[in-house]
Amino acid sequence: MxxxxxxxxxxxxxxxxxxxxxxxxxxxxxxxxxxxxxxxxTGGSSMVIPVTNDNKIILTKQYRYLVDMESVEFPAGGVKEGQTHEDAARAELEEETGYKAGKLEYVGEFVPMNGVTDEISKVYIARNLIKGEVNREET
Incomplete structure (x- = not known):
């Protein structure tokens, strides 16, 4: 049907x-x-699953105001105006972990809270990581 x-x-x-x-x-x-x-x-979001050369996954830990606790998460964030989902994925990975992706592969998408938002989150796997500096936004 x-x-x-x-x-x-x-x-x-x-x-x-x-x-x-x-x-x-x-x-x-x-x-x-x-x-x-x-x-x-929203303009959508991107989530990154960073995989190191020895096949370990990198997660971030961030304080989340609405639930008043630390949250363990994959690097993720909103797509800003004029940005592609891939641009956002690369930016969030570097901002939250300090790593840059040598290779970024799109693997799918999901709707995180389909009763609350029209947001579509695209998911990427990042490999061949290059270590840099963490540069988190205040929010």
């Missing part, structure tokens, strides 16, 4: 920040019922 998409009747931005846009959409379901959907809209 084919999935019938919902129809967007109206889309409004009610708050825009440097990182995200908050939207309110009026929609109609296939059965004719209408409703409102509130969500975060």
């Amino acid at each position: 084919a999935i019938k998409p919902w129809k967007t009747i109206k889309s409004e931005v009610f708050k825009k920040t440097p990182w995200t846009t908050f939207k309110e959409n009026d929609f109609e379901m296939p059965n004719g019922k209408r409703g409102k959907y509130y969500f975060v809209s």
Whole structure:
């Protein structure tokens, strides 16, 4: 059975920040019922799985304000305006780990929180790593 998409009747931005846009959409379901959907809209994100020459995976540890704890993560971050997903992957890898990717391979994508955001995160494997300096953003 084919999935019938919902129809967007109206889309409004009610708050825009440097990182995200908050939207309110009026929609109609296939059965004719209408409703409102509130969500975060982004330019997407990139996640990197850095693999060393001896096949070890590099993770980062960062404090996350919303959950008030440290989080162990793959390097990842949002795609900025004018940037490609690959550009973002390379930038986040270097910013969060200090490594540059000699080789970056796209392996797939996922929607991290499909009930909360329209963000699509593209995943890359980084190999032939070159060590540099960590240069994390404050946020």
